[in-house]
Amino acid sequence: MASPTIHLQAYPFKPRVFIISDISNEPDDAESLCRYLLYSNQFETEGLVACTSTWMRTKVCPQDMIKIIDAYASAVDNLNKHTHPDFPYPSAEHVRSLVRSGPPVYGMAAVGDDIPISEGAKLLVSRIEAASDQPLWVLCWGGANVLAQALLSIRNSHPAANSAALRSRVRVYAISDQDDSAGWIRAQFPDLFYIASVHAWNQYGMAAWTGISGDRYYGFDAGGPDFAKVTKDWIRENIQVGPLGAAYPDYMFIPEGDTPTFLYLVQNGLGVPEHPEYGSWGGRYGLVDGGQRASGHYADVADVVVGKDGRRHTSNQATVWRWRDAFQNDFAARIRWTMTPDFGEVNHAPVVYVGDDPGPAPVLLEAEAGTTVTVDASRTYDPDEGDRLTFKWWHYREPSATQWATHFEVEELVIRKVDGEGRVVNVTLPPAEKCCVHLISREAVARGQLLHLILEVTDNGTPALTTYRRIMIQATNKELKGGGGGAEAVGDAMKAVVEACQEKGM
Template sequence: MMKKIIHLLIITCSIIGIKAQKSIAEKPRILISTDIGGTDPDDNQSMTHLLMYADKFNIEGLVSSPSFGDGSKEEIVKMINLYEKDLPKLKKHSSGFPSPSYLRSISKQGLRGNAPFEGFSKSTEGSEWIVKSARKKSAQPLWVLVWGGLEDVAQALHDAPDIKNKIKIYWIGGPNKKWSANSYSYLVKNFPDLWFIEVNSTYYSFFSKNDDPNILKSTEYYDHYIKGYGAMGKDFKNYYNGEVKMGDSPSLFYLMNGNPEDPTGESWGGSFEKIKYSPNIIVDGIKGTSDDIAFCSLIEFHFKGPLLKENSGKVPFYMETMHKKDIQKWPGSYLGDGNYALKYAPKATETLNYKFVSDIPELNNHEGKLNIVNLWPGKQHNTDYPLGNTWFTDQSDPALFEGKYQGGKTIVKWKNDILLDWAKRWEWLK
């Protein structure tokens, strides 16, 4: 009798073990939100990389979310068309590649441009698809990998807060946070318990210049491993002349190698730490501030002015900033009762010179500068947004900086592994 019990226990444990192995081997469910086709062609490179590894994931959505620039669903479809040409060769090595018709069917158009001060506006085809995908019955979470702005993610959560515990987000922030400050503010204020990896700096080190002779050079990779290989390889030369940027791909790397349930562990997509607050600094629009401000902090400029008719649709004032040789204009908002405000998130260490322009005399021609420092999230303020236990961000340990990039060493150490693994797939297209 005892032998039978032991035998049954062994069989039961074996079945459990098999189930556990099967669960670990399951393809992650992913949805990509991208500003592809906008001002930065690195999204095209990342889309090529994604499609070449499409057999490793259950891709449930490809959403165009151009908070800045002219990104569109059509640009996603253009990349799928290239993938279709190379698919016969890819399928010789793996049977798991999705059909081009399926990928086109899950490509959706999201919001074009920024969300207003509130952080949300109206639902889009893209935000509705996020909701639909998140609500699918599954034992797995939906990994929402955000390569651009957060507008459609914020809209989806506004419209369907029940999806909060069904999604896990890896966001390439940094410059995207500058364009998406309103939507980001809405999320940290209303959904502080989201499962969220906010990457403002770590990802830079994957494509930044590095003098280590043992690390593959992004400028040389095309000639050595891509040139002459397939329709996607030919197209790759159109982006940065073939130099590998792929600033959004770390979101995918994260799911390719490592334990994605533990952001603090080692992974190809970086290693992260918990963050308890998101800095939110209130600045008097007339007086400014002399305090040092951490890059990627939310800054709210506030003004007092005349009473206006609300919802007039007219932008009451703009903030102008200089970016290289271009002047960028950021629209302000009227909040009612003579209160005006604007949200901004500086993307890098700098002395930020700004100027407000308006037809309203009380708001016009105020100038100032902010000193932006290179350590996120920086010191705490009583106006910061508290966060829950599942918000993660770049490692703050100075030993893990790669040059000026906070947390950079947690990803650059894997660069060779990532690129050499990809090189094997380029060989498939020979």
């Protein structure tokens, strides 16, 4: 009899991940590492390097990574009873072999042509130079001087064109700037793909990543996020249990501030890593240079989300906290996996088909403005016997917008269920004048907005788990309908749109 794990989600590839962490400056890095290991079956982990930061300037603590990996060693056999057989969890021995130290000094004190690079930076250089058709995701949970050392070493040892080609393989997601090397990196290598919130030094309450759990500590979006699943009581009951959960420390400021870096990469059908502007469990970000790509720096954008209080909240943190219920449930489910080899005792996420495609990659469609397309998710199933599924379809408008006021620019898709469960829907695109005209000139364009339809499928297990699919609909306008009424300035071009929205009370 085939194992039930054969019916779990499979993946087209594993993102390559290299983590740089100031572990032990406070508990949140240890918390994030515990959680990361629960998702390590989805990733090709290529390095775990202990670093400094402004909060811990003169030492690094790789031994504290080892302690958590030792706890993982007691959990990995059970974890492998709850993953697709083609995507097993790595052995603890292998993960231990990836641990290195960065320089035990602060920031740029470790960076220079005459300064030897650390063992951690040497490993990073080797991973960047390795032949691979996948980019390397460098996740910076603390200071960035390990990355700075590696990039400088590559620049000094390769011709300029080769150095640029090697940098093009790197993707960085940093939890703000935590030393003086991060700004140096972006100034020296502006082409580098680099996700990081921009704000004054130590003003973390302004950063998108704090949406993971920081609403009470930092005081943003009052009444919007549901704090229930990040309280110390909930964590004690649902996370600090089992062999790996026992290594998860109590939080001091906010829990798991570094976790959005890898939630961004989780293969659940929602995110598209090469497109930070699309949004995922790890938040949503946009290019700072207006899309000209002279700079590879992605910084915060805002989502409009209806909160627990029933009000609309517009913030950068909302790009993360809007998913909190789902990502905390997923975390709790994986902790339960560590405690039993019995597949039937615990919950597993649905597998969402769109047409004959089991995902998790997005589906791309093309349709003429004003027409209706049918999207069929009827083959979707849950791997746990007896679980019922709920289908929720909605239009994620913000990824299509070029400005803060999304409702001025992106018209709602009209979504109608075809069947009672909502496994099949008809989706009507806006007319050409709404989705296939240039924002300012108002000239008709043949290819208009890329519209994002999200399907959330949630089971009724304990805890309830959600899988997504993103259906991207490219609006077309073959006859160039809907143009006219443009202007040289955005105020003139948008006047009629603004007035119409004001009439609707928007």
